[in-house]
Amino acid sequence: MAAPGSRPHSNTSIAEIPPFHQARVLVVGDVMLDRYWHGKATRISPEAPVPVVKVNGSEDRPGGAANVALNIAALGAAATLAGITGQDEAGEELARRLAAAGVLCHFQASSDAPTITKLRIISQHQQLLRVDFEQPFSPDDVDILVVHALAALDHTQVLVLSDYGKGSLSDTQSMIKAARARAIPVVVDPKGADFEKYRGATVITPNLSEFETVVGACSSEDELISKGQQLRSDLDLGALLITRGEHGMTLLQAEKPPFHLPAQAREVFDVTGAGDTVVSVLAAALAAGETLQTGTALANLAAGLVVAKLGTAAISGPELRRAMQLQEGRGRGVMTADQLALVVEDARAHGEKVVFTNGCFDIIHAGHVGYLTEARKLGDRLIVAINNDDSVKRLKGPGRPINPVDRRMAVLAGLAAVDWVVSFADDTPEALLRQIRPDVLVKGGDYSVDGVVGGDFVHSYGGEVRVLNFLDNCSTSAIVEKVRNS
Numbered sequence: 193m194a195a196p197g198s199r200p201h202s203n204t205s206i207a208e209i210p211p212f213h214q215a216r217v218l219v220v221g222d223v224m225l226d227r228y229w230h231g232k233a234t235r236i237s238p239e240a241p242v243p244v245v246k247v248n249g250s251e252d253r254p255g256g257a258a259n260v261a262l263n264i265a266a267l268g269a270a271a272t273l274a275g276i277t278g279q280d281e282a283g284e285e286l287a288r289r290l291a292a293a294g295v296l297c298h299f300q301a302s303s304d305a306p307t308i309t310k311l312r313i314i315s316q317h318q319q320l321l322r323v324d325f326e327q328p329f330s331p332d333d334v335d336i337l338v339v340h341a342l343a344a345l346d347h348t349q350v351l352v353l354s355d356y357g358k359g360s361l362s363d364t365q366s367m368i369k370a371a372r373a374r375a376i377p378v379v380v381d382p383k384g385a386d387f388e389k390y391r392g393a394t395v396i397t398p399n400l401s402e403f404e405t406v407v408g409a410c411s412s413e414d415e416l417i418s419k420g421q422q423l424r425s426d427l428d429l430g431a432l433l434i435t436r437g438e439h440g441m442t443l444l445q446a447e448k449p450p451f452h453l454p455a456q457a458r459e460v461f462d463v464t465g466a467g468d469t470v471v472s473v474l475a476a477a478l479a480a481g482e483t484l485q486t487g488t489a490l491a492n493l494a495a496g497l498v499v500a501k502l503g504t505a506a507i508s509g510p511e512l513r514r515a516m517q518l519q520e521g522r523g524r525g526v527m528t529a530d531q532l533a534l535v536v537e538d539a540r541a542h543g544e545k546v547v548f549t550n551g552c553f554d555i556i557h558a559g560h561v562g563y564l565t566e567a568r569k570l571g572d573r574l575i576v577a578i579n580n581d582d583s584v585k586r587l588k589g590p591g592r593p594i595n596p597v598d599r600r601m602a603v604l605a606g607l608a609a610v611d612w613v614v615s616f617a618d619d620t621p622e623a624l625l626r627q628i629r630p631d632v633l634v635k636g637g638d639y640s641v642d643g644v645v646g647g648d649f650v651h652s653y654g655g656e657v658r659v660l661n662f663l664d665n666c667s668t669s670a671i672v673e674k675v676r677n678s
Contacts, residue, residue: 217475
């Protein structure tokens with residue numbers, strides 16, 4: 193099917209990241225442990241024509257519904273998980289890793305089946321073999337899982353059903369009906385050729401292949417929309433969200449035009465876990481009070497981030513916030529102090545070194561430009577804090593500043609070396625330094641390190657203080673005096 197072309201793409205503007213810390217999400221479904229063995233394969237076995245892998249490392253990650261819960265917790269939301277494990281080491285490891293991430297687990301430990309485990313043997317970033325450990329769950333185990341889920345509904349805002357076709361969700365209707373009776377939205381990641389068991393859900397999120405397995409192949413955009421709306425109506429769904437790989441996502445709702453978002457990924461490394469990311473971000477956004485359209489836009493953005501990573505990976509709140517800022521063109525430029533605190537948090541989450549400098553910067557001259565260029569070389573991000581107009585007047589006297597604070601900030605924000613510009617009202621930036629806690633504090637001019645305002649505080653937490661010289665014969669005061677005498 194061709195990419196959508198007859199209908200314009202929709203672009204929902206996401207002003208701020210949702211208050212994920214207020215969201216409570218219950219995930220029920222097929223939990224599993226993804227196990228990776230890494231090693232070198234340098235020879236072929238004499239016993240059979242297969243490579244011999246000398247294992248030199250291993251890694252365990254929560255998978256399936258457990259990965260959905262992990263993603264929700266990584267966003268900063270409260271995640272509760274109900275599923276079935278075995279009475280084995282894999283189940284204990286899964287519970288331990290989820291608890292460490294802040295996920296509250298209600299597991300039914302089956303005496304009849306092992307914890308679902310997928311063992312992957314990897315050499316030089318290539319998967320050579322996958323071995324699955326799983327057996328069908330008993331009806332008694334499923335019944336107990338449903339009891340756990342229903343008990344947890346009273347403490348949740350959104351229910352997620354994460355179906356991997358392993359049998360944990362053989363009784364979905366009990367949970368969907370109970371959630372609807374409490375006005376709790378139900379988000380479903382479906383599996384299989386029969387979507388009847390998801391009847392009454394708020395939204396289901398099949399990928400294009402899963403969708404066409406149920407409704408048949410779609411040869412055009414109009415056919416996809418028509419069949420999708422028919423399926424949504426037949427199953428009494430609030431919405432249908434079809435994820436379409438490189439063609440983005442399409443959200444279908446009753447009495448609303450189709451909402452399409454193009455794919456966000458610039459480079460695709462691995463699509464593993466992308467569906468989990470979509471479901472987790474959508475559910476957390478709904479729980480935080482966002483609309484389906486905004487939740488879809490956030491999920492689309494997060495999916496673009498996760499496919500650029502190798503293996504199943506969780507997208508954190510700071511990562512998603514940074515992607516939003518870049519999408520809105522807010523990755524650099526003029527900030528309030530509170531906005532600056534958020535972007536600095538994001539920078540630190542990405543291992544970036546933050547440099548801070550301050551001054552009046554009344555008339556930007558070559559000395560300033562050279563100094564800021566050198567300051568930027570000391571780290572990955574440069575903050576320039578400037579005195580506001582009242583502060584400059586107190587420091588420099590009547591007639592200053594020559595340029596008001598908004599113009600000074602605009603000029604500084606346009607310099608390639610500068611990432612963020614912020615103003616402060618005090619005579620010194622000490623309060624701002626205590627809020628931001630930069631890695632490096634830089635001052636330009638004829639100072640000693642001991643004489644830099646705020647230097648003692650920066651040193652107190654292990655930060656660095658540096659003094660750089662301006663270019664010779666460059667001074668704002670000298671420029672102002674020359675103009676006045678001309």
